[in-house]
Amino acid sequence: MMKHYTVAFAGNPNTGKSTLFNLLTGLRQHTGNWAGKTVISAEGEFTHNNRVYKAIDLPGTYSLYSNSADEEAARDYIIFEQPDVTLVVLDATSLERNLNLALQVLEITGRAVVCINLIDEARKFGIDINLKAISKRLGVPVVAISARNKIGIDALLDQVERVATGAFTSKPLQITYNDEIEQGIAQLVPMIEGVIGSKYPARWIALRLMDGDDSLLTSLKANMDPKSTSNAKEVVGHGVTACH
Amino acid sequence: MESPLVTKKGADTLDSLLAAAKNLADGSSIRDEIVSGIYGVSSSICRDTVAYRDKKKLNSTNKLDAIVTSKIWGFPIMLGILGIVFWITIAGANYPSSWLASLFGFIEGYLTAGFQVVHAPDWLHGVLVLGLYRGTSWVISVMLPPMMIFFPVFALLENFGYLPRVAFNMDRLFKKSGGHGKQALTMSMGFGCNAAAILSTRIIESPRERMLAILTNNFVPCNGRWPTLILLSSLFMAGAATTGALRTLTTASVLMGIVLLGIVVTLTVSWVMSKTALRGVPTHYTLELPPFRRPHIWKTILVSSKEKSLNVLTRAIVVAAPAGVITWMLGNIFVGGDSILNHMAAFFDPFGQLLGMDGFIIMAFILGLPANEIVLPILLMGYMSSGAMVEMDSLGSIKDIFLDHGWTWLTALSMMLFSLLHYPCGTTLINIYKETKSMKWAVLSAVIPLGIAIGVTFTVAQLVRLFGWV
Amino acid sequence: MSRTTISLSEAKQGDILRIVSIDVQGVLRRRLLDLGFVVGNEVEMLRHSPLGDPTAFRVSNTTIALRREESSLIYGELIGGEE
Numbered sequence: 013m014m015k016h017y018t019v020a021f022a023g024n025p026n027t028g029k030s031t032l033f034n035l036l037t038g039l040r041q042h043t044g045n046w047a048g049k050t051v052i053s054a055e056g057e058f059t060h061n062n063r064v065y066k067a068i069d070l071p072g073t074y075s076l077y078s079n080s081a082d083e084e085a086a087r088d089y090i091i092f093e094q095p096d097v098t099l100v101v102l103d104a105t106s107l108e109r110n111l112n113l114a115l116q117v118l119e120i121t122g123r124a125v126v127c128i129n130l131i132d133e134a135r136k137f138g139i140d141i142n143l144k145a146i147s148k149r150l151g152v153p154v155v156a157i158s159a160r161n162k163i164g165i166d167a168l169l170d171q172v173e174r175v176a177t178g179a180f181t182s183k184p185l186q187i188t189y190n191d192e193i194e195q196g197i198a199q200l201v202p203m204i205e206g207v208i209g210s211k212y213p214a215r216w217i218a219l220r221l222m223d224g225d226d227s228l229l230t231s232l233k234a235n236m237d238p239k240s241t242s243n244a245k246e247v248v249g250h251g252v253t254a255c256h
Numbered sequence: 257m258e259s260p261l262v263t264k265k266g267a268d269t270l271d272s273l274l275a276a277a278k279n280l281a282d283g284s285s286i287r288d289e290i291v292s293g294i295y296g297v298s299s300s301i302c303r304d305t306v307a308y309r310d311k312k313k314l315n316s317t318n319k320l321d322a323i324v325t326s327k328i329w330g331f332p333i334m335l336g337i338l339g340i341v342f343w344i345t346i347a348g349a350n351y352p353s354s355w356l357a358s359l360f361g362f363i364e365g366y367l368t369a370g371f372q373v374v375h376a377p378d379w380l381h382g383v384l385v386l387g388l389y390r391g392t393s394w395v396i397s398v399m400l401p402p403m404m405i406f407f408p409v410f411a412l413l414e415n416f417g418y419l420p421r422v423a424f425n426m427d428r429l430f431k432k433s434g435g436h437g438k439q440a441l442t443m444s445m446g447f448g449c450n451a452a453a454i455l456s457t458r459i460i461e462s463p464r465e466r467m468l469a470i471l472t473n474n475f476v477p478c479n480g481r482w483p484t485l486i487l488l489s490s491l492f493m494a495g496a497a498t499t500g501a502l503r504t505l506t507t508a509s510v511l512m513g514i515v516l517l518g519i520v521v522t523l524t525v526s527w528v529m530s531k532t533a534l535r536g537v538p539t540h541y542t543l544e545l546p547p548f549r550r551p552h553i554w555k556t557i558l559v560s561s562k563e564k565s566l567n568v569l570t571r572a573i574v575v576a577a578p579a580g581v582i583t584w585m586l587g588n589i590f591v592g593g594d595s596i597l598n599h600m601a602a603f604f605d606p607f608g609q610l611l612g613m614d615g616f617i618i619m620a621f622i623l624g625l626p627a628n629e630i631v632l633p634i635l636l637m638g639y640m641s642s643g644a645m646v647e648m649d650s651l652g653s654i655k656d657i658f659l660d661h662g663w664t665w666l667t668a669l670s671m672m673l674f675s676l677l678h679y680p681c682g683t684t685l686i687n688i689y690k691e692t693k694s695m696k697w698a699v700l701s702a703v704i705p706l707g708i709a710i711g712v713t714f715t716v717a718q719l720v721r722l723f724g725w726v
Numbered sequence: 727m728s729r730t731t732i733s734l735s736e737a738k739q740g741d742i743l744r745i746v747s748i749d750v751q752g753v754l755r756r757r758l759l760d761l762g763f764v765v766g767n768e769v770e771m772l773r774h775s776p777l778g779d780p781t782a783f784r785v786s787n788t789t790i791a792l793r794r795e796e797s798s799l800i801y802g803e804l805i806g807g808e809e
Contacts, residue, residue, distance in 0.1 A: 026546040074760040077291075080461045105547065106787040107306055109762045111298035133549075137316075138309035145305040160552065189293045196280040203276065207269045221277035223287050229274055236270075291759045317789070318772065321782070330776035424791050428777035431793065437780070540754040540796055542761060545782060545789040 017176040018066045020089055022117055023101030024110050025072035028129045030054075032101060032159035033069040036169075060169040065176070068095065074109075076116045077225070084227055090120055091212060092235045096176045098124045104134035104141060104156065114150065115187065119216045122184035124152045125171045131156040132163060151183035186215075196222050208236065317547040321421065330425045337418070338515065341409050342508040346486060349401035350504070356397035364389060382584055387637070391580020394633045395572040399483045403568050404561045406482065410447060411560040415551035419444050423543055433523040434530025436465035437541055439472075443522065446476030450680050453478075454687040462539035467697065468526045470688055474680040474705045475518040475525070479567070480628030481675050485514055487632065491655045492668035518676055521708065568629075575627040583623070583634050587641030597638055611710060612670030612717030614661070621674065626682045631675070666726045670713045677709035729805065734783065735798035737771035743802030744768055750799045762786030763800055 023029040033039070037056025054069040070089055071082035090098055100117050102110035107128070114126050128134075128141065147154035153171035157164035174180035188194065200218035208217075212232075220228045324333050364385060371381040413419065419441055427437035438460050445453035453473050460466040477485055486507065494506035530536070587597040594602075597619070604622075605615030616638045624631035639657050658667070679685070679702035689698035720726055731746055745765050748758060762785040763769070770784040780793045792800075 026544065074757070077756055077760070081458060108299055108302045109760075109786040109788055111301060112294055112760065115294050115298055133547075140307040140309065142305040142307075146301060149301050149305070185297070187293050187297050190289055193286060193289055193293070196277070196286075199280065200273070200277055203273055207273060218277065219290060221274050222280055223290055224274075224278055226274070229270055232270060287756070288759075291756070292764065295759065295764050318784070321789070322773065325773065325775060325782070327774075327776045424775050424780065424782065425777070427775060427780050427791070427793070431779070437791075437793075538793075538795070540757065541780065541791075541793045542757055542796070543780070543791040544761070545791060547789075 016064050016066055017096040018068065018093070019097045019099055019172060019176070020068045020070055020093075020095040021099050021101060022070050022086055022090065022113065023072055023129075024074055024103060024113055027072070027101045027103040027110065028159045029072055029101040030069060032127070032129060032157070033067060035159050035162065035165070037067050060173060063173065063176075065172070073113070075113060076120070077220075077223070084231070087120075087228070088231050090117065092231065094121070096123060097172050099127055099172065100124055101127050101129050104128045104130045104139065105137060107141065115185065118150060118152065118184040119187065119219070120213050122152065122182035123175055124182070124184070125168070125175055126150060126152055126154045127168055128154065128156045129159055132158040132161055150185050153180060153182075189219075193219075193222065208232065317545075320548055321545065324418070324421050325424055334422060334425060335512070337413065339508055339512055341406065341413075342511045343504060344409055345402050345406040346490065346507050346511075347504045348405045349486070350490075350500075352401035353397055356393075356400065360389075360393035360397055364393070379588070382588055383581055386640075387580040387582075387584025388577050389580075391583065391630070391633045391637065392572050392577045394636065395576040395629055396569065398487060398632065399480075399572070399629055400565060400568050402483055402486055403479060403564050407448065407479075407564045408557040408560040410444075411556050412551050412553065414444075415549070415556055417546050417548045420543060420545050424545060427541070427543070429523055430526070431538060431541075433527035434465075434534070434536075434538065435468045435472075435523075435526040436460045436462065436539070437543055439465070439469045439522075439526070442469045442473060443476045443519075446473045446478055447482075448479055450474055450476070450478045451683040451687045454684055454691055457691070462536075464530075464534050464536045465539060467534055467692065468529055470692065471529060471697070471701050471704065472522040472525050474684070474701065475522045475677065477514065477518060477676055478628065478681075479564075480571075480681060483629065484632050484675050485511060485672055487654070488668045488672050489514075491658070492663070492665045514672060514676055517673075521677065525704065525708070571627060571629060576630050576633060579623065579626075579630040579634060580637065583637045584641065587638060595641065597641060601638065610717065611674065611713040612666050612720070613674065613713070614667070616661070617667075617671055617674075621678060624681075625679070628675070628681050664726045666717060666720050670717055673716065674709050674713050677705055677712060679703075679706050679709075729803040731801055731803045733798045734769065734771065734792070734800045734802060735781070735794050737769075737802075737804075739771055739773055741771045741804060742768055742806040743771075744805050745800060745802045747801045748799065749801065750796070754796065758796070758800070761790050762788065763790075768805070769800075769802060 021029050021033050033054065033056065036058040038058070039054065039056045056067045056069075058065050058067055068089065070086040073080075073083045073086050076083055076087040076090070089095070098117055098121055100114045102114060114124075117124055126146070128143070128146075131141070134141065141156065143154050143156055153175065155164055155168040155171050157168050159165075171180070175182065189197075197215055197218045200221065201214045204214040204217050204221075208214075217228070217232075323329055367385050367389060368381065371385065422444065423437050423440040426440045430437050430439050441459065442453050442457045445456045450473050453476070454470055457466050457469045457473070460469055489510040490503065490507040493510040494503040583597070586600070587595050589596050591599065600619050601615035603615065604618040608614040608616075608618040611618075616635055620631045620635035620638060623634050636654065636657060639661050680688075685698055685702055688701050689695065692698065732743070734743065737743060745763060745767050747765065748755060748763060750758065767785060772782040772784055772789065774781050775791070780791045781797055782789050782791045783797070
């Protein structure tokens with residue numbers, strides 16, 4: 013029996029993340045064109061090349077730096093549930109802002125595929141995107157799609173498969189910060205690895221700790237305590253609304 | 257276990273890690289450096305990989321925004337769209353609703369005949385046909401057509417991206433009343449279902465402003481109340497207008513008035529609460545206005561109407577069917593010479609009269625706590641079981657039932673106001689309790705609207721009678 | 727040549743500013759940075775809401791609305807506009 017891979021869908025609000033999720037999983041959760049429409053993560057399944065994938069639609073967030081409950085939920089899922097692939101959905105028409113989230117995800121995990129959605133709209137607006145160059149910089153597969161018009165979906169799933177099975181060895185972009193920060197990271201990483209082992213990305217945790225991110229610490233504690241293994245997850249199956 | 261340190265010591269070490277980290281990073285400058293580091297990288301990637309051939313083209317959304325959020329046109333367009341949505345709903349639902357009602361009436365005839373052929377006892381026919389079947393079929397014929405029109409149209413607007421513009425236009429009003437601009441978005445969700453809208457308030461980060469949005473969401477008429485409002489306004493408010501188009505127009509305007517009143521009450525309650533129990537400074541506010549996107553028109557309509565019709569049918573079976581049975585039984589079990597239903601109605605009647613309604617209406621609202629859509633069927637069944645048997649084969653005959661029980665336009669208006677303002681349904685209250693984890697706020701979110709509903713209907717009824725308008 | 731530095735809330739419709747400082751701390755600062763209100767970035771004032779506030783800005787190819795409370799704390803130098 014083949015392993016079921018898990019794929020987490022991350023992305024800014026309004027990137028068509030839920031549209032893609034619905035398209036793949038066949039779920040019909042209603043999508044809307046406004047920030048914060050996905051308040052509760054939905055779960056579904058899809059198959060590609062005879063492999064079954066479990067898909068999780070995370071809340072749309074601008075970043076993972078814990079400004080809100082949504083961001084905490086998305087961040088904790090990626091760190092603690094460690095999905096086989098994190099699919100970062102970006103809006104092709106505002107890549108600059110959207111790339112921030114992709115970079116933050118890449119600092120946590122290299123098991124990621126970057127998916128540039130709304131590519132047809134971007135072309136209509138006269139935006140040319142050099143996918144190869146972006147992929148080279150990011151060190152993970154980058155695929156342009158249009159979830160709405162079902163363009164590029166197969167190519168995307170091929171890349172998801174490559175990352176999931178380990179056929180693709182990613183070299184995720186690591187941002188080099190200024191000296192002060194890098195020195196701090198260098199001091200903290202061994203300490204972090206001593207305390208929590210190598211299960212979690214030490215460099216990223218070091219950054220968050222220097223940033224004074226208390227909520228991450230709370231989550232870490234909860235996840236290290238074996239009694240509370242069922243950390244607060246709220247997943248609604250089959251994308252039904254919470255109404256009855 | 258994979259974590260090597262799972263003891264209390266592990267947690268302490270984590271704290272000391274944080275302390276060490278905070279020592280290294282003094283002050284807030286480092287945070288900026290981290291974000292600027294990331295931002296710098298993403299903009300350098302974009303510079304190298306993204307080319308804009310024509311920056312002007314990106315502004316097409318801007319041109320439309322210049323109209324729908326303009327000083328002159330912003331509000332008229334909002335009201336216009338609201339009115340058109342109502343108009344389409346009422347005009348479109350009219351015929352299908354009466355067809356469904358005739359169809360169900362026709363089937364009922366056969367069912368009754370069938371029961372007679374097999375000499376089934378009267379009570380069985382009563383429970384199954386007059387109770388269960390009628391209750392369910394009324395909910396379906398009254399609710400299904402308007403909901404299958406209203407929600408697809410609303411979904412189109414939503415997918416197009418209009419809702420954030422509404423939030424943008426109305427933000428100042430919410431700010432003045434101490435609420436959050438995103439409350440306009442959670443209110444829009446309330447049109448569909450208050451219970452779901454309670455969950456959508458999670459998009460409001462500040463607990464105080466979120467609580468305001470939760471407490472006031474009830475003042476947006478939901479799925480379950482729309483049919484009551486539409487039916488009553490078309491039967492009673494548009495009475496003088498005889499021609500179809502004018503009648504539809506009047507009904508739509510009355511509904512708009514009701515929705516606007518709901519908004520006024522929302523703002524007022526938010527304002528009062530933010531000056532009293534929920535005092536505090538408004539938190540920060542950022543709202544993205546996403547680009548307008550042409551929705552897949554037919555797909556949106558199909559998905560949304562399928563979703564809604566399933567929802568209505570499930571509700572009809574889960575809630576209306578048992579409610580029909582219970583109401584029939586209450587109306588046909590006699591204690592001391594009268595049915596339980598009549599006893600209850602008689603008990604509430606003096607109170608109902610004060611509010612411009614009667615005992616049956618009050619009772620229907622009380623029995624309708626689990627779901628608002630059963631209020632009207634319970635009321636009709638209550639009336640019918642009290643003697644006035646009417647052939648239920650068209651929507652027009654519903655009006656006759658009401659008139660037989662002494663209804664005037666004031667009764668209809670009071671019931672509409674009460675329906676708009678009274679407590680939210682049971683599911684919503686349960687969700688409020690779950691979200692706020694506070695019994696106090698769950699109870700308050702029923703008591704505050706109830707108090708307002710009683711106050712408003714009482715005042716209206718007394719004024720109307722004082723001036724002798726009825 | 728010196729350029730005028732004003733807050734975003736003082737910007738007129740069509741003004742384009744380059745952000746020079748953000749006088750906010752904490753969560754809001756982070757959120758503003760996430761949305762592209764970063765020192766050095768260009769912001770165009772699009773328009774006020776029909777009731778005068780909030781105001782829509784174009785930043786990083788997205789449209790973001792801010793209330794006066796927030797926009798008055800972001801400063802930028804005027805680099806272009808209709809006047």
